[in-house]
Amino acid sequence: MTKKGYIITGIGIIVGLIAGYLYYYFVGCLSGTCAITSKPINSTLYGGLMGGLLFNIFVKKTK
Template sequence: MNEKPKRNIPRWLPMLLLALLGTLGGFLWYRSVGCTTGNCVISSNPLLSTFYGGAIGALLGYVFTPAKSK
């Protein structure tokens, strides 16, 4: 009778966590790889690199988001 209640993890949590991890990865990509010539559209700008990293992370997070239960 003393069962622990199940923790209900919000459905958006995996997407948020992977988006944050992606933004960090995008910024680290800019800092470590970057673009020395300035001709690289994404990796020459820290904002674009961070944004695209976050977008890729959010898309991956969407894949791992649990389905809605009935």
């Protein structure tokens, strides 16, 4: 992967981290039984993973 690919994926991770925390903050799980949204760290890390994977789709592969 090129330097541009790492930058795009890194931006996706950052956007995902922010989106994951915002999801926890505004939606969350009040009962504590939800695996991902019951704690802010779980929701934030899951969002970062999903953001990185999503933005990695747009990276052009080198031969």
